[in-house]
Amino acid sequence: MDVKGQSYELLPFGSGRRSCPGVGLALQVMHLTLARILQAFELKTQSGVGVDLEECSGILLSMLNPLQLWCLRRKVRKITKSSSFNGKGAVVNKNNAPEPPGAWPIIGHLPLLVSAKQPHRAFAALAEKYGPAFMVRMGMSSPMLIVSSREVAKECYTAKDHVFATRPVTTAGKLMAYDHSVMGFTPFGTYWREIRKIATVELFSARRIGMLKPVRQSEVSLWMKGLHEKWVREWK
Numbered sequence: 001m002d003v004k005g006q007s008y009e010l011l012p013f014g015s016g017r018r019s020c021p022g023v024g025l026a027l028q029v030m031h032l033t034l035a036r037i038l039q040a041f042e043l044k045t046q047s048g049v050g051v052d053l054e055e056c057s058g059i060l061l062s063m064l065n066p067l068q069l070w071c072l073r074r075k076v077r078k079i080t081k082s083s084s085f086n087g088k089g090a091v092v093n094k095n096n097a098p099e100p101p102g103a104w105p106i107i108g109h110l111p112l113l114v115s116a117k118q119p120h121r122a123f124a125a126l127a128e129k130y131g132p133a134f135m136v137r138m139g140m141s142s143p144m145l146i147v148s149s150r151e152v153a154k155e156c157y158t159a160k161d162h163v164f165a166t167r168p169v170t171t172a173g174k175l176m177a178y179d180h181s182v183m184g185f186t187p188f189g190t191y192w193r194e195i196r197k198i199a200t201v202e203l204f205s206a207r208r209i210g211m212l213k214p215v216r217q218s219e220v221s222l223w224m225k226g227l228h229e230k231w232v233r234e235w236k
Contacts, residue, residue, distance in 0.1 A: 108137030
């Protein structure tokens with residue numbers, strides 16, 4: 001499955017104009033780190049059984065029983081040859097998505113999420129009732145559009161991308177993001193285009209990422225060394 005914004009079931013880096021410019025760097029670091037871990041250690045659950053994917057309550061999607069692993073050092077093998085691998089609900093009107101009733105003053109629909117304990121399941125239940133796109137209110141901010149369909153997500157990031165490319169001007173953005181000068185909080189426009197261009201060319205281009213490859217390798221090696229030393233202390 002593509003994770004760069006073309007497979008709309010999974011969008012870890014977003015899509016469209018506001019997609020993450022550092023996706024190339026993130027994927028390289030992830031692959032390098034994961035490969036080094038699997039090369040050096042064999043991972044096993046402490047209980048000896050499969051991973052329990054039951055979820056706990058909260059805004060974040062966290063595991064009810066935290067994953068605990070044994071990191072067993074692999075035996076060193078002599079390498080003789082190496083290879084390189086270069087909607088169901090009725091719409092309020094033709095312009096607005098439906099909005100569930102029961103929003104409280106000031107806090108909006110937050111009680112719905114709190115009572116459900118697991119917000120993503122609350123959103124799934126609302127999607128079953130109101131369709132793949134609906135509005136909710138979180139606090140005193142403008143209504144938020146919740147999308148739970150691949151088709152609607154694709155439309156948002158392609159045909160309607162220009163609508164979702166901007167960011168609202170808020171007090172939080174003014175105080176915490178240097179008056180909306182941080183790229184993630186900047187409204188769509190000339191300034192945003194310029195800083196994204198700088199980030200893409202000067203920080204996340206293939207050439208720049210390639211130049212910093214030794215640094216990434218060194219950092220991962222130091223981290224692996226620390227993990228190995230911890231293994232020696234606890235298992236020897």
